[in-house]
Amino acid sequence: MSTAEETGGENMPWGEVTPDAARRLLIAAVEAFAERGYHATTTRDIAGRAGMSPAALYIHYKTKEELLHKISTIGHTKALAILESAADGPGSAADRLVEAVRSFVVWHAGQATTARVVQYELDALGEEHRAEVVLLRRRCDAAVRRILSDGVDAGEFEVPDVSGTTLAVLSLCIDVARWFSLDGRWTPDEVGAMYADLVLRMVGAGAPGPQN
């Protein structure tokens, strides 16, 4: 876990999707959805990007919405794993918060294309599929809240409103996917480090001074 951080900490982002043709279609869909949004993307565009005819899509996926569902589920699962791994990891609450924010932000920056779809196309999912994904989101919220509560209990943090701060921290990190890489001014690691510092300050555990 060192050089691959630039891709958000993943070596093979969609390695779990098989067969190969299905993966190519899914990657094409991620790019198209991220660029133009779900509703503005046509199945012909997705198939075209994958080098196939429009009909080929329906051999591997029942509908266009199933593609979004698969992308959203895999993406949210990955994001949740990052947060829970940090929340349940070793170290003080401050250590865990830094690691959570850092790795979560690195993923949203390094995998900005995927993250944009995952975070901003939720409403395009059907009723049932959206409900599934909302459950994963709640667990993301719970992981961050757990760290903040622990920090408050331990006297490490000074936070007047744990729920509100949880929301603000997640909101701040998620929005990275919207603006990242408009130019190449920062690397994912740099944004991750900066945001970890900002969030530490938000919970009253910041170190105004130490970092050069």
Place this chain on the structure above:
Amino acid sequence: MSTAEETGGENMPWGEVTPDAARRLLIAAVEAFAERGYHATTTRDIAGRAGMSPAALYIHYKTKEELLHKISTIGHTKALAILESAADGPGSAADRLVEAVRSFVVWHAGQATTARVVQYELDALGEEHRAEVVLLRRRCDAAVRRILSDGVDAGEFEVPDVSGTTLAVLSLCIDVARWFSLDGRWTPDEVGAMYADLVLRMVGAGAPGPQN
């Protein structure tokens, strides 16, 4: 300026749009775009919400995109006025930062429907119209940056990266439009106050302790 804060500080959000029929269409479009997104909204839906036939829309607007452009321009102008008013107002850098974040967030929460369209449907605009709006966005960025720079120069703030922190502050505030009012747990004023406090902490001017 007291009770009307719940609507984001505006008495008559679209009062500048005339004649009446054009305003009704525009308000219908804002609601539809906010609910389903620009691309998923049909001109029939907009006209229907305004109580008119599909053809009536084209008496007042040339295209569906012109509607979005009008909404986006008016909305961004309003948001920019809020930030510049705070940035160029009286008081210390900390005072101005608090006022900027507070009023900006109150608007994004109170006018969440409008703000969602303004902040998240930018890419749906045509090339030229988007370029216009991007200029307004840059001025928003400049206003916040001005406050932060002043605070650093005056020794009030301790901020390692002014550009990055400017981005983070704006990102945090803008994202309020995405999540606000999923339930009614906070009022716009409450979110505004909480966010102003969080941002003060981010710039190293927070007061961990004072507020109960």
Place this chain on the structure above:
DNA sequence: GCTGGGGGTGAGCAAGCGCTTAGGGTTGGG
């Protein structure tokens, strides 16, 4: 009471949409 014109409608066009179906090329087992 007639009239002219601005605000509105019903019907519909061309284009593009998600998705289906009949059929063709390639490959591995007998």
Place this chain on the structure above:
DNA sequence: CCCAACCCTAAGCGCTTGCTCACCCCCAGC
């Protein structure tokens, strides 16, 4: 050498889209 299983495509179906056009209604001015 055949053939069946597997992927994929060309063509196109039924529908919806943004938008247009011929027409109508209502009301102020003479």
